Amino acid sequence: MSPTVIKFGILGCAEIARKVSRAITLAPNATIYAVASRSLDKATKFAAENSFPPETKLYGSYDALLEDPAVDAVYVPLPTSLHIHWAVVAARKGKHILLEKPVALNVAEFDVIVKACVENGVQLMDGTMWMHHPRTAKMREFVSDKGRFGDVKAMHTTFTFAGTANFLTNDIRVKPDLDGLGALGDAGWYCIRSILWGADYELPEIVTALPGPVFNEAGVIFSCGASLRWKDGKIATFHCSFLSHLTMDITAIGTKGTLHVHDFIIPFQEKEASFSLASESWFNDLVTGWVPKPSEHLVRTELPQEALMVKEFSSLVDAIKTKGSKPEMKWPTISRKTQLVLDSVKLSIEQGFVAIEVHE
Amino acid sequence: MSPTVIKFGILGCAEIARKVSRAITLAPNATIYAVASRSLDKATKFAAENSFPPETKLYGSYDALLEDPAVDAVYVPLPTSLHIHWAVVAARKGKHILLEKPVALNVAEFDVIVKACVENGVQLMDGTMWMHHPRTAKMREFVSDKGRFGDVKAMHTTFTFAGTANFLTNDIRVKPDLDGLGALGDAGWYCIRSILWGADYELPEIVTALPGPVFNEAGVIFSCGASLRWKDGKIATFHCSFLSHLTMDITAIGTKGTLHVHDFIIPFQEKEASFSLASESWFNDLVTGWVPKPSEHLVRTELPQEALMVKEFSSLVDAIKTKGSKPEMKWPTISRKTQLVLDSVKLSIEQGFVAIEVHE
Known part of the structure; x- marks a missing residue:
């Protein structure tokens, strides 16, 4: 049986999202499914500039992307101050989360994010590529x-x-x-x-x-x-x-x-x-x-290491989706310590x- | 005119003196002239073990070596606590001083050494080889x-x-x-x-x-x-x-x-x-x-760097001896800052x- 391909939604068109989008494309068990920005124009431009597949869903708001039931996981390169809001919303929508670093403005905020992920059974991993x-x-x-x-x-x-x-x-x-x-x-x-x-x-x-x-x-x-x-x-x-x-x-x-x-x-x-x-x-x-x-x-x-990161994250998501595994807590634990x-x-x-x- | 060959006396038979003795031999403008230990036996053994020339003078006390008018310069690998005493005595005897590091137990002691060197017009340099x-x-x-x-x-x-x-x-x-x-x-x-x-x-x-x-x-x-x-x-x-x-x-x-x-x-x-x-x-x-x-x-x-150190020190000593130059204060100045x-x-x-x- 070939592995499930995890469908990613990209939440925001930050510069770093270019690199990670490529990594999602390179990872054998992940694909770019949707991209959202605060405006549809920006999302469209970003998708075109980075040669996303033509079938990529384009959203003019983060909420709209998170409402899409086909999105398995989100990559969140938003400014740190927005992490607590959007990671919690994503977790509540059942989306697995690949979260850029620093994960939050402080540990108290990160604990709120982890709690939402645990309660909703979603995988959380930070975007520290060299680990992979x-x-x-x-x-x-x-x-x-x-x-x-x-x-x-x-x-x-x-x-x-x-x-x-x-x-x-x-x-x-x-x-x-x-x-x-x-x-x-x-x-x-x-x-x-x-x-x-x-x-x-x-x-x-x-x-x-x-x-x-x-x-x-x-x-x-x-x-x-x-x-x-x-x-x-x-x-x-x-x-x-x-x-x-x-x-x-x-x-x-x-x-x-x-x-x-x-x-x-x-x-x-x-x-x-x-x-x-x-x-x-x-x-x-x-x-x-x-x-x-x-x-x-x-x-x-x-x-490249960023594709290996996406691959590792996606296989954890796959295990949760298809085998009923629990989220791997090693990753949020080291994020929290950092x-x-x-x-x-x-x-x-x-x-x-x-x-x-x-x-x- | 070939450069003067500076005659070194080695004050103490520390392990590091083996390396610096070889450096004195390798430097084109320096030679081992004498070695002193607290006993004549130790000095004799050290000279033999390190293949010193047979004409090397052997002394059973540091004072005896410092009394020898043919000694131009001393290499002092003694324990730091003894530096102030022997460096000052050596300076007063007009010997140029290559002093192991740390140069003293503190700056106040080092200032006493520098003062003695300045008053007696002798070159002072510490033994920090990599500088050379x-x-x-x-x-x-x-x-x-x-x-x-x-x-x-x-x-x-x-x-x-x-x-x-x-x-x-x-x-x-x-x-x-x-x-x-x-x-x-x-x-x-x-x-x-x-x-x-x-x-x-x-x-x-x-x-x-x-x-x-x-x-x-x-x-x-x-x-x-x-x-x-x-x-x-x-x-x-x-x-x-x-x-x-x-x-x-x-x-x-x-x-x-x-x-x-x-x-x-x-x-x-x-x-x-x-x-x-x-x-x-x-x-x-x-x-x-x-x-x-x-x-x-x-x-x-x-x-090797330690021979280049001896060469540099010896050419400063040569300039003082033969050209009436002043001691180069750059070296004690950086020793003092350290x-x-x-x-x-x-x-x-x-x-x-x-x-x-x-x-x-």
Whole structure:
């Protein structure tokens, strides 16, 4: 039996929706069924520009798309401030939800979304694409290997990009009423997620924002960082910014090994990605070189990571639709942890860089 | 006229002295003339084990070596707590000084050493070898290039290594009365120096230690980190440790470029070293790859970095001896700045991770 093809409705014509629309088309178990914007004109234009199939349903309101009983799942790239409303409405309509990050303005809002999804038996997953790259699984193997990596002791992650003058003035990510979490919600989301990934999703005990965040005139974060500390002594730092050159690093240091990756969010190229690892390296006799040297590992993928994300999400939806499975709670659980740490960073900044205790 | 060959006396038979002795032999303008230990037996054994020339003078006390008028310069790998005494004695005897790092237990002690050197007209340089690798100059070119790198906005540097049980119990770097600054003085010295290097030696305005330092039972730091912030908004973090796998990273992010190096202190191999840089990278149209991708740059060197250090030091000594030049103050100045930031991190830890203002 061939798998059910999950029919997606796209809720909003954000720039990122172009990439995810292509991913829905590429995923073998998903298809673009409908697209909605606040006006029919915009939806029509978006469908044409992105070569959607001619039979794609076009809607001039989000409500209209959500009323369509043929829509299995929605992809929600709307501004963060609108997530709570539209995700809850979608869940109540029985639509499975692929939700852009940050998932909400804070954990309290996200909990409302999760509750609606649980009550309506719909799958919820956030749009953090790199989680689905096969490289990520390979890196996980290394970091989980007690013999080669040991126990994780320290991590540093970074996501920065240099926003243009137009971006820094007009993008929704610099508007307090739209994506009000700014660089922390956008770039910082990935930094925090990758740290939690490295910590196998154990929450840190305390989170302390670092001195020197930058804000725009409306108080939206343009650049910030934080320090995290776990009960077992593990530590991490991250830095995120709209104001510096494109950089996306994970450095994870264990007792026996080190992992480096410099393109963890968007690989340098689509079909192959690499990372570097060193295990039990030490110096040669005169301390003039390393033995062994770090090694580079290449991972190929036929489908890009965003298509693998859609595929994974769609197969969970398929299991719910056709096999009566329960929604997979792993995904909303890690979304929530990411948001929780993000909230703690924001609170620490607001309170003058004090240490914030993180409670589940 | 061939350059004067500077006659070195080695003050103490530390492990690191093996590497630097070889460097003195390799440098074209330096030679091993004498070695002193607290016993003649130890000096004799060290000279034999490291294949010193048979004419090498062997001394059973540091004072005896410093009394030898033929000694031009001393290399001082003694425990940090002994630097102030022996560096001052050496300066008063007119010996030029290549001093291991950390240069002192604190800036006040270092100022006493600098004063003695200035009063006696002797060159002072610390033993931070990577400063002298031609790769470092190449990296500097990139970081100073406003067109390709822009202005530095954020840095992260790391030096960690996994000390053996024997190291963590018996090494001088874990003893409060010997190298009492522990991992901060040893590994942290490099992290701080590389951050200052990236900031073109401008001091940060504030330094804040990060939560989670680890100490041994005697209170010596085994692992710590800090956050630095400059007046212009530039920020940096570092992490140093005796408790995690070998890692030595500089990440420097500018407005237009990014620099990565993963072996900045001891290159993976002796005769060539590389770094990676990206300049004005952005995403392709669908945000599924980078344009351009970062590039790798290889720098070859015939002499290892520690021999280049000895060569540079010796040519400064030569200029003083034969041309009446003044000692080059650039080197003690950057040693002092490194120590000053190091002192601030220590103070911040002692005061419960408060922000410490750094004053020249």
